[in-house]
Amino acid sequence: MGKKRRGRDRLLTCESCGRAVPRTKAVEYYKRQVYSTDLKGEENVTTFTGRNVYYCISCAKHRKIFEKNKERARREKERGQRP
Numbered sequence: 001m002g003k004k005r006r007g008r009d010r011l012l013t014c015e016s017c018g019r020a021v022p023r024t025k026a027v028e029y030y031k032r033q034v035y036s037t038d039l040k041g042e043e044n045v046t047t048f049t050g051r052n053v054y055y056c057i058s059c060a061k062h063r064k065i066f067e068k069n070k071e072r073a074r075r076e077k078e079r080g081q082r083p
């Protein structure tokens with residue numbers, strides 16, 4: 001008995017073109033956002049937040065998301081290996 005569930009793949013929305021992309025084909029990218037009050041001195045507050053966004057394959061290619069993810073992975077690996 002094979003459990004084959006076809007169809008109902010979870011759909012995500014491409015951040016760039018708005019197309020619906022199946023979960024398996026979407027490219028995940030962690031988008032960093034920086035909020036700053038732009039005040040000089042002690043009162044300045046900078047907050048780093050981020051969220052995961054998803055792109056379809058063609059947008060990911062166009063926006064070089066693959067390279068960015070690869071580069072990020074490489075950097076994280078290097079950092080982890082350093083004593």
Ligand SMILES: [Zn+2]
Nearest residue numbers: 014017056059
């Ligand atoms: Zn797209």
